Amino acid sequence: MNVKTTVTLSDEDLRFAEELVEAGRFPSVSDVIGEGLSRLRLEESESDPVAGMADEIRRRMELPRDQFINMEDDDLFERVRKRLNSRPAR
Template identity: 80%
Template sequence: MNVKTTVTLSDEDLRFAEELVEAGRFPSVSDVIGEGLARLRLEESGEDDPVAGMADEIRRRMELPRDQFLPWDGEVIAKRIKERLAQKRGE
């Protein structure tokens, strides 16, 4: 169920939201706000974000000396990420 409410945005925030709509990334300013709330809800819930896990893994690997870079194997990487997420969830 949707509930209509009024929010106050700074000129800068409104301009940014309107730019996202104009760029076709969102159908409306309301959807921009909704996405922001959904992301905050996910962050607050402590649930793991698989994309953030991938970003962390990439950052970790980029800190290695080049001769220690791991070969790219998408299936292996996906398996490792799934295992780490399962560990964090206590599965």
């Protein structure tokens, strides 16, 4: 859902956004602003590992059920235990 709002830009920022539109890199100034926000959101999730993990979990939860990993058929936990047990003690 898109929401219309008003944003105040400096002359320099508006000029830059309009140049990007004129160059064909974006269809509108709104899209330039949206891309900037998307990049900031991505930057935030990359700097916060928990937020990044939450994003990944949400993405995986949107997958069809037949693409889920059946943990009964996966020995992941056993492999992790073996690996941890094989590490030298500190």
